[in-house]
Amino acid sequence: MSVTEMFSHIQGFLSADQDIREDIRKVVQMLEQTAREILTVLQSVHQPSGFKEIPSKCARARELFCTVRTTIADLKTKFPMEQYYRFHEHWRFVLQRLVFLATFVVYLETEALVIREEVAKILGIEVVREKGFHLDVEDYLAGVLIMASELSRLAVNSVTSGDYTRPLRISNFINELDSGFRLLNLKNDPLRKRYDGLKYDVKKIEEVVYDLSIRGLTKEAETSGGDK
Amino acid sequence: MSVTEMFSHIQGFLSADQDIREDIRKVVQMLEQTAREILTVLQSVHQPSGFKEIPSKCARARELFCTVRTTIADLKTKFPMEQYYRFHEHWRFVLQRLVFLATFVVYLETEALVIREEVAKILGIEVVREKGFHLDVEDYLAGVLIMASELSRLAVNSVTSGDYTRPLRISNFINELDSGFRLLNLKNDPLRKRYDGLKYDVKKIEEVVYDLSIRGLTKEAETSGGDK
Amino acid sequence: MSVTEMFSHIQGFLSADQDIREDIRKVVQMLEQTAREILTVLQSVHQPSGFKEIPSKCARARELFCTVRTTIADLKTKFPMEQYYRFHEHWRFVLQRLVFLATFVVYLETEALVIREEVAKILGIEVVREKGFHLDVEDYLAGVLIMASELSRLAVNSVTSGDYTRPLRISNFINELDSGFRLLNLKNDPLRKRYDGLKYDVKKIEEVVYDLSIRGLTKEAETSGGDK
Amino acid sequence: MSVTEMFSHIQGFLSADQDIREDIRKVVQMLEQTAREILTVLQSVHQPSGFKEIPSKCARARELFCTVRTTIADLKTKFPMEQYYRFHEHWRFVLQRLVFLATFVVYLETEALVIREEVAKILGIEVVREKGFHLDVEDYLAGVLIMASELSRLAVNSVTSGDYTRPLRISNFINELDSGFRLLNLKNDPLRKRYDGLKYDVKKIEEVVYDLSIRGLTKEAETSGGDK
Amino acid sequence: MSVTEMFSHIQGFLSADQDIREDIRKVVQMLEQTAREILTVLQSVHQPSGFKEIPSKCARARELFCTVRTTIADLKTKFPMEQYYRFHEHWRFVLQRLVFLATFVVYLETEALVIREEVAKILGIEVVREKGFHLDVEDYLAGVLIMASELSRLAVNSVTSGDYTRPLRISNFINELDSGFRLLNLKNDPLRKRYDGLKYDVKKIEEVVYDLSIRGLTKEAETSGGDK
Amino acid sequence: MSVTEMFSHIQGFLSADQDIREDIRKVVQMLEQTAREILTVLQSVHQPSGFKEIPSKCARARELFCTVRTTIADLKTKFPMEQYYRFHEHWRFVLQRLVFLATFVVYLETEALVIREEVAKILGIEVVREKGFHLDVEDYLAGVLIMASELSRLAVNSVTSGDYTRPLRISNFINELDSGFRLLNLKNDPLRKRYDGLKYDVKKIEEVVYDLSIRGLTKEAETSGGDK
Amino acid sequence: AQDREASAQSSSPVIAAFKVFQQELDTKHDKHERLVKISRDVTIESKRTIFLLHRVTSVPNAEDILNEAELKLDAVRQKIGQIAEELRGEDIFQFHRAFTGGEPYRSEPSTFPTAIPHGVVRHAEIGGPLKFNCRSKRIQEYVEAASFLHYIRHRSLISLEEINARLVFMKSEKEDSEGPADALQPGGQVLTFQVSPSDYLLGVADLTGELMRMCISSVGNGDIDTPFQLSQFLRQIHDGFSYIGNTGPYEVSKKLHVLRQSLGKVEDACYALRVRGSEIPKHMLADVFSSRTTHMEPEEGVV
Amino acid sequence: AQDREASAQSSSPVIAAFKVFQQELDTKHDKHERLVKISRDVTIESKRTIFLLHRVTSVPNAEDILNEAELKLDAVRQKIGQIAEELRGEDIFQFHRAFTGGEPYRSEPSTFPTAIPHGVVRHAEIGGPLKFNCRSKRIQEYVEAASFLHYIRHRSLISLEEINARLVFMKSEKEDSEGPADALQPGGQVLTFQVSPSDYLLGVADLTGELMRMCISSVGNGDIDTPFQLSQFLRQIHDGFSYIGNTGPYEVSKKLHVLRQSLGKVEDACYALRVRGSEIPKHMLADVFSSRTTHMEPEEGVV
Ligand SMILES: [Mn+2]
Ligand SMILES: [Mn+2]
Structure with missing residues (x-):
């Protein structure tokens, strides 16, 4: 040839x-x-x-x-x-x-x-x-992380809509997710980078919960949220 | 020659x-x-x-x-x-x-x-x-996106100036714009890049509205804003 | 609408x-x-x-x-x-x-x-x-400059193939091109950059002709090339 | 050889x-x-x-x-x-x-x-x-600055957990750190950049303290915090 | 403290x-x-x-x-x-x-x-x-390679000065150097790049030797060079 | 104001x-x-x-x-x-x-x-x-260095034109220039960079003189060049 | 060391000419080295002044710091005086000479494509060592420091004329090597140093970054007036720069982006203050902070 | 170490799910680490082989070197066999999997703008760790070495099929942990490793650089035939690549430039030989060189 x-x-x-x-x-x-x-x-x-x-x-x-x-x-x-x-x-x-x-x-x-x-x-x-x-696991996890970011936005908007219980539930959910991710041994790959973004989402939601707490709105939420 | x-x-x-x-x-x-x-x-x-x-x-x-x-x-x-x-x-x-x-x-x-x-x-x-x-359509859209970013700044400064209703109206407007852009099939061009910035403007304005809501300032706004 | x-x-x-x-x-x-x-x-x-x-x-x-x-x-x-x-x-x-x-x-x-x-x-x-x-004029000139560079390669390979007259003719041609380009008032654009490359082609071909001259091969070429 | x-x-x-x-x-x-x-x-x-x-x-x-x-x-x-x-x-x-x-x-x-x-x-x-x-000094200082940022998060979450004294203590600590850093003549290096972030941590914590102050929760804290 | x-x-x-x-x-x-x-x-x-x-x-x-x-x-x-x-x-x-x-x-x-x-x-x-x-080894080798390039120039100028033996000696020396470098497993670093230049020095010197050879000047050199 | x-x-x-x-x-x-x-x-x-x-x-x-x-x-x-x-x-x-x-x-x-x-x-x-x-001195020297480069080209073309004495004269001239420049304490500025280019011009001309020498054309030149 | 070779060729007119060049270049280089050394101090001391001024937001007695800053800037002006002195013999009327290199037209020839072609690799422009870029950066640093101090004192923007008015120097005495005769010349021995409009502008652009930092610190220290004042002031500067737009020196457009970010941060800070402040009546707000401030003072008072 | 916290939350289905992911990812990572280790050896040994092959131009007995290179490449193939083995359990039909990452479409998504948007900063693509870029570089390095040896032996271009034909492995015995039952399956235990056309192409592109080096060395060592042969051969490859143009993988166009430069250097070398050779008759030329070669042999013969 x-x-x-x-x-x-x-x-x-x-x-x-x-x-x-x-x-x-x-x-x-x-x-x-x-x-x-x-x-x-x-x-x-x-x-x-x-x-x-x-x-x-x-x-x-x-x-x-x-x-x-x-x-x-x-x-x-x-x-x-x-x-x-x-x-x-x-x-x-x-x-x-x-x-x-x-x-x-x-x-x-x-x-x-x-x-x-x-x-x-x-x-x-x-x-x-x-x-x-x-x-792939990686693609699944990536999608989950995009959702986490959307949930931090949802927490903010829930408050605007007067729903004070949702942020607490989201906070628990996100914290659980965060614990889950911390179990993973992520290398220096794109997933790791995106996971680093989760920290900001966690922090944002923590601040929403903080805002509710300091105004005593979480207690109100707990009371009224019980019947949800 | x-x-x-x-x-x-x-x-x-x-x-x-x-x-x-x-x-x-x-x-x-x-x-x-x-x-x-x-x-x-x-x-x-x-x-x-x-x-x-x-x-x-x-x-x-x-x-x-x-x-x-x-x-x-x-x-x-x-x-x-x-x-x-x-x-x-x-x-x-x-x-x-x-x-x-x-x-x-x-x-x-x-x-x-x-x-x-x-x-x-x-x-x-x-x-x-x-x-x-x-x-050109592209130039029109680019201009609109610059305005969106200016509006997110305006929402912030409105609050500083004590106008609590404007951010809500801006928020609605920007959300409508965002939906509009989501209809477009943008390629990987400068316009697409600029459009990605819109997400941040949307989020920023949502957070302004959130800040007003959690302090009950939107209700105040609704009351006083009614005569606008 | x-x-x-x-x-x-x-x-x-x-x-x-x-x-x-x-x-x-x-x-x-x-x-x-x-x-x-x-x-x-x-x-x-x-x-x-x-x-x-x-x-x-x-x-x-x-x-x-x-x-x-x-x-x-x-x-x-x-x-x-x-x-x-x-x-x-x-x-x-x-x-x-x-x-x-x-x-x-x-x-x-x-x-x-x-x-x-x-x-x-x-x-x-x-x-x-x-x-x-x-x-466009610019596209025409760009194409001509690509050719100039190809000709400098051709001058080298002509010698390798035993054709000692071609480099001389290419040298004349390229010099004429160079004079032509010097008439142009090129801005700092891609064309100008490419034209700067022409100087190297000119020099390269001159060195080929030099190598032939110093070995008396141009005279040989003139003799045998006369019947071309 | x-x-x-x-x-x-x-x-x-x-x-x-x-x-x-x-x-x-x-x-x-x-x-x-x-x-x-x-x-x-x-x-x-x-x-x-x-x-x-x-x-x-x-x-x-x-x-x-x-x-x-x-x-x-x-x-x-x-x-x-x-x-x-x-x-x-x-x-x-x-x-x-x-x-x-x-x-x-x-x-x-x-x-x-x-x-x-x-x-x-x-x-x-x-x-x-x-x-x-x-x-190295630089590595030590970089680590300290990461901690400062973690402390601002801790201040927020302390409030959520109902601990109103901790933010005040964190505030004093961070202010002292900030004064310390002001003594340094940092060049425009990575450390300087990281140090600029400290100001935002200071601000965040101060906002928490402010939120507690206007609600009279700091006095409560001072009283109850005395037995710490 | x-x-x-x-x-x-x-x-x-x-x-x-x-x-x-x-x-x-x-x-x-x-x-x-x-x-x-x-x-x-x-x-x-x-x-x-x-x-x-x-x-x-x-x-x-x-x-x-x-x-x-x-x-x-x-x-x-x-x-x-x-x-x-x-x-x-x-x-x-x-x-x-x-x-x-x-x-x-x-x-x-x-x-x-x-x-x-x-x-x-x-x-x-x-x-x-x-x-x-x-x-450092790397710095030593870099210096040696600069010298090799200087020697190729020296070979050329020796001939101009009428010294026909030196190019041969330089050629042997440089060839030995080249063999030495071939023993090294250089990575794609600055040193490797510089080493690639050595081949051109070898080539240049070899061309000088060749020019001397075809004119029988090396033999002359060997004869007269014996008394060096 | x-x-x-x-x-x-x-x-x-x-x-x-x-x-x-x-x-x-x-x-x-x-x-x-x-x-x-x-x-x-x-x-x-x-x-x-x-x-x-x-x-x-x-x-x-x-x-x-x-x-x-x-x-x-x-x-x-x-x-x-x-x-x-x-x-x-x-x-x-x-x-x-x-x-x-x-x-x-x-x-x-x-x-x-x-x-x-x-x-x-x-x-x-x-x-x-x-x-x-x-x-300015610097501008004068820069111009002189451009000329040096042009002279190396002239040396080559002189040979092509059958003038074997000019390269020798150019070589002497350039060497003198080079000695002159070596007296200068050039900093790491553009002039220094351009001066580094002079080395290539010197080398090129040395090679032309070499080509003439090895063919005995310099002697011819000296003879015929004496009456210049 | 070079004598031997040189002497061998001393007959050559080329070598003779180059010996003259050698001297001229060395003189320039030496002056250049001296200027670099002095003006490096200008930068360092200006930066230190800015650093010092930032402490104003965290200590009770600001006046002490302002006086200390004033002293530091006096020292900087001394250095600039030395530069003027250094350049005096060179160019008696104008001292732009050593600073033009800082104009953008050198470092970014692309803005003037006609004059300075890019593509020609071997024929790149050759610059004299004296007109280098960094020095005007140093003057900008001084403008930044001086305008920062001025703002803290007067809450206004220092003008180019005010800057330059403080850069007038009497002939320094240490230069007696030039003979005392000079000093006797009546009235002529005033040296002035002119900051160029571009350097002024770029210095002010940098100032905005420091003002943003000051604003954030103020919020952090419970000062509620400064941020609002600052946002007004920064907005004016921002509008001023927008007005100049891309007609100014090249770097301005680059700095405009940073300026916009700084303004955004300040506006956000004001917004946050307003939003938080909205939760209780204004007079209470002041109380809250004043109580906090006194609460902190004992500790800081020691410094 | 993480057990304690984990156990505290072990009731959570999320944590349970993530423990599964942890295992899956760790398994992948481990395999990935092993593959990296093996394939790093592929690179190193291939590079060494190329280095060794360059000595062919300077020693008298080339055959020894070729045999040594062959042995080295056998070892590389062993390593590639291990990779195939490693991937066997993963994907029984194709072994592209671990090497697709080396296709250009990952590192340079800009060639496929539709599929992989750029601007979205936080939503950037997330890649699995197994499909990384460098591995196929390693296979390209093998292609480069194997084709270099082939050229020296046969003065022709090795084909993709010839490359792949030597990457057929019998199931290695050391994998007995999987049980001897496997080995008993009749005829099925042949592993093949497929070099992709892109990797082949890129390996050949790199080969041209080595050929250029070899040409320059040959001239330096007085070998007058090799350069002319090489220029012919390189021109064919160059024309081949021109023919493929920008339809091939992205890196090809980048390498085409280097290839063109290499070709230019080889053509220049041939030109120089021809021009110098023109001064005396051809048969004398050969004499000159053969005498030089013998002149040098004694020294080199010791190696
Ligand atoms: Mn600054
Ligand atoms: Mn290679």
Whole structure:
């Protein structure tokens, strides 16, 4: 095989690869579009009137996750499944956003941390690598951290809406999350960097709880919050 | 044609181009000057005493926009219109500043978002590309985002000046803007970067409203603000 | 018009723009592909055996320029012509490469500098801005400077191939080019930077001629080169 | 010695250097691990229930500092002591973290600033450069500043936990620290930047004290705090 | 010790460091001055008349090395020796220049590579790190490589001066050096880069030897060079 | 005076300054244009046929220096003379180019280094600072170094043109220059950097002389060159 | 050391010429070294003054500190006088000479692309050592310190004229080496040092950073008036800079960003004070702080 | 150490979940650490092999060196086998997994702006620790070494298939901890390691730098054939890369510039040989060099 032949041979490989990537990019754009729509639906919880609508908004978000599942099903057809990590970068960002949205929906519904298995189900993907298109621990954790940041915002807006019990519950939840993360032996990777951001969220929520405490609003909350 | 002749010929082209750019630069400098003057006029709204003067300041700014229109009319004469994008970079920056100033004036007057058509009219330019010197969508949006950031500052200073209702209104306005931007499929361009800044403005204003809420100042505001 | 309606409207603009850019990118990729093929054809002149094949290689390159013209014709249909400079960046790079290739082909054929009008004809585009898709002076000059650098390489390889006359002819040609460029009043732009590189090409070729002179090889060349 | 021998000899030197750095990196990783564990132990002081446990937590942290001393003792064996600054960058970051943890433990125990000599003892290192592995002034100060920031957080959480005296004590302590730092002529280096952050910590704590003052909670604190 | 006392104490440390650096800079400037003088003395070997004067020039350079030793002795007093690497950057550059000059002098005297121990002695410093101000392997090698480049120039000028034997001797010497360096496993550091330059020195000298060979001047050299 | 008044006061200063600079820039552009023309005239000496024309070319260049003097006279009127150094940067570059051209003309005429006084006279400016628009030593030296680089090119081209004596004369001249520069105590400034370039010029010329020597062409030169 | 070689070639006119250059350059270098040394002290002492002035927010008797700062600045002015003296022989009318290097046009030639081409690698501009950049930074540092002190004293912005008015020096006596005859010349021996508008502007820009720090400290120390005063003042400066915009020296636009951040921080601080203050009536607020201040005084009084 | 706190909260499902994550992450990290260690050796040994191969131009008996290099590369392949082994349990079909991180799409997301937005500061992508960038650099280093040896032996470019053909491993015996049952599976226990086309390409790009060095050394050692051969070969590779252009991985365009410079240096060397060689007839030229070579041998023969 001459040098020229060898290079056209390689060029063939590269073009095939480019084509796959092009296909993936298109599907990923659709995923981003849907993710933005879900976010818009969920943003209303920050509005004063938004708390009552939580159930209906969550239901609407759940519907949009159907679209997500369909699109991801499409995405799966675009490349050989055993090459998941070869193309991981293309969807990593949007996948983390979707995990955030899924964990946020479930938090709004149940005020609990949704486990990875459940998130995978919502997105219509696997947990175990061997089974196909799956959800990496790292991507799951990244999504959880985005949610933590959204919760610190929610704590602030809850107070604005006159709900003084929610910040306390969020504070407990976030503290638990923080303890959980401190168990992890994070290396100097992007996850570590984002985890460093959690400290600010914790601090912000602590300050909200502080503001409520010093005004005796937590006691009021405890009393009235009991019947929640 | 000898090489020498050809290059003399080319030098003619280059000089002409340089002359045009020189002319454009001069007019753009005048625009920048006027934009700075408008900004100085409008900056006073951040002063404690500034709120009462809003109408007179806006009127003064409107007058200065006459000068803007004259200068832009002059700018249009400096180059063939189909080469708008050839020289776009020269005025892009000042144009975005002017959009910011126009949207800010109108917001102060009406507390509403002024549409692109209206901004174009204030600046004395077109909306449709084909018609000549026009206002690109991207430049319009950039100007709007600069205003959003100015509004977050205004929310803070309103409180300092004892006006507790304005932040609430700004908060609603900014949230609407944010929803609007979420409809857009922004690429990884300067606009996207600037839009990411909007999130911080939203958060900042929410925290102002929070500070007012937890101290019961929003109710006070609602009472006294009712007659506004 | 509500804010939401306005932003949906704007999204329409943005999508249209993105579609145009996507289309342009695809055509430009094809141009790049053809440009690379032409380059591969012409590279062979640096081979020891390559000099004899110059005519056939140039003919082959000329054929490929037909493809270039067809592709550029396609490119022209992708966007409104008065927005040439809006999208200029997309094809500027490949256009300069094509100018280089065209001027190089003509140099190999005639050992003369091809004028801008002629290059435009080879590429199937205009010279005058007003007439549509055209060849900017700056892009033409950039292409010519790339060729100058290729010629300094050719001078070296000519000697390696035992052709001692070509460097002398290249030296004269390059000196003439250099004088031409000295007529231009270049600003501190990319072109100026590239032109500064020409000095090194001139010096390099002078040193080749020097090496031949001091060994008496130029006289040999003059004798044997006389029948060229 | 022949040239060859000499160069083989030199090669030995070069490899040795790389090996040392590799060894250092490993030990530093262990130090980071222990530092994280100490931090987890101390974090509990921010919890409502945490104040009572301070003594036990400090005791636990003190135990972990034994591990730190052992590991640093190991680190010292990895390189010739007079080359401390040759490898300083490797452990600078973790050393500052450890200083923070040591000063924080001692603050929790005694509410006083621990001097550099004492910190050095806790870490099992020297103060004086000449004596070996030592604690640079800059590293000591950096650690102290990290602690100041942790104390501002502690002031906030103290209030939430109903302890109204601690913020006052922290305020006095931090003010004293601030006066101390004002004595230093810091250059525009990382330390100066970190010191600028101290002002915000001072401000935050002062705001807490202010919040307590206007509610008459400081007097309550003075009364009830007397029996401390 | 009060906080204030402690910080005044610390301030003392910080000022002292700046003073040390200032002192070091001054002495290093004197070293650079002397290095330049030595270079001027040695430059004359490139002159046609220079070869006869080598012994006297070397003697003169040796005298100037006395000044170097005195100045370095002064430098040693400016900082505590175990902090060598804390301030290394200040004198690294001039130290490499001095190594070059020392190795060049010895080469001119003996046509042999002077070992590190000997260079250290000429400069009045140590070889072993532990003993104090020493000569790092890397700095020694850098100096040797500068000398290699000077030798390639010397080979050229020897021919101009009619000395046809020296290039051959230099060639052998440089080849030996090159073999030596090949034994080292250099990382991609400044030294590796400098070493890559050695290949060009080898090549240049080899071309000189070649030029002599094809003219039969090496044989002449061997004959007449025998009595050297 | 209010803050606003103070700033418009300062603004007045700044505008006046900008106007002066604008005026200066225009005149400097004309100087650059003339400098380029002189360069074009002198470039011909590198051509094979150029040596005979040296006298006429120098005469032509001398004429163009009249224009230079007129333009500089104009430049002098643009700013208060005692503020020479305030605006120095604007003409420093072109002034150094003009010094190069003046020294080159005189070298071609006399093969000697023209002194600073003489260059100043050619340019119609002063030597002594106190007398007005003058020629700084640094600018003079910078121009001389540009000429040195041009001479190395001339040495190469002389050989091509069959003039074997000129390189030897240039070599002597450059060596003298080099000795001169080595007397200077250059700091780490731009002049030092440019002086470092002189080494390459010296080396290049040495190699040309080497090429002549090894072929016995210098002897030929000495013989035939004696009657020059 | 170079004599020997030099003497061998002393016949050469080139070498002779270069010996003259050597002297001229060395003289310049020496003066340069002296100026660097003096003006380095200007920076250090100005910085120290600023540092000292920050203590004003935390001690009871501000006047002592202001007087100490005044003394320190007197010393700085002495140094600037030395610079003027040093440059006197050089350029009798103007002392801009040594400071023009600090103008932005040197370090950032890109703003004037026509005059100073970039691309030409080997033909880069060559600067004399005397016109270097850092020195005017040092004068800016003095402007920063002087305007800081002025603000604390008078709560207003010092003008360029006021700055320059204090930089008029009588010929110093230590220069007697020049002969006493000089000193006898009637009335002529006044040296002035002119701070350029650009340096003034940049010094004021830096001042805003210090004012922000002072504001934060004031809040931290329970001072409720200063932050509001400062926010007014900073806003005026900010508007002034906005007005000048990009017509000023290049660095201004860079500093404008920092200035905007500082203003934001001060506005946030005022906001926080207002919001917290809203919880009780104003007169009580003052009480709260005054009680706190007395509470702290005993400790600080010792200093 | 963390047990105590953890146990206090062990009732929490969150903590329970995170304990699982902890294990999963630690397992990954450990494997990652092992892989880093092994593959670092791949780099070091490959680099050493290249270094060794350069001596081929200066010693008389090249075969010895080639054999030694072959042995070294065998050791490298052993290491790559260990990597394959290490990844076997992970992903039985493909071993790209650990090496995809080396694809350019991670380090330079700007080439795919749609998928990975830049501006979002806090929402930046989060990567797993296993897919890091440097490892494939290590494989490229192996490609560089293997192709260098191949070129010296065969004066041709090794193909991707030839590279991969030598990266087929039988299951190593040391992994008996997994039980001997595995080993009994008929025919299945072959591990393959696939170098990706991109890594191959980038390794070949680096090879050109080494070839340039070899060319310069050859000229320095009086070898007149090698430079001409090398220039031909390098030109072919250069044309190949020009053909692929910017359709390949991102780093290629960056390396193309260096490749062009290398080619220029080789062409210059050939030119110099030709120009100097022009002064005497060719057969004499060879004589000159052969005499020089013998002249030098005695000294070198000792090595
Ligand atoms: Mn400052
Ligand atoms: Mn390599």
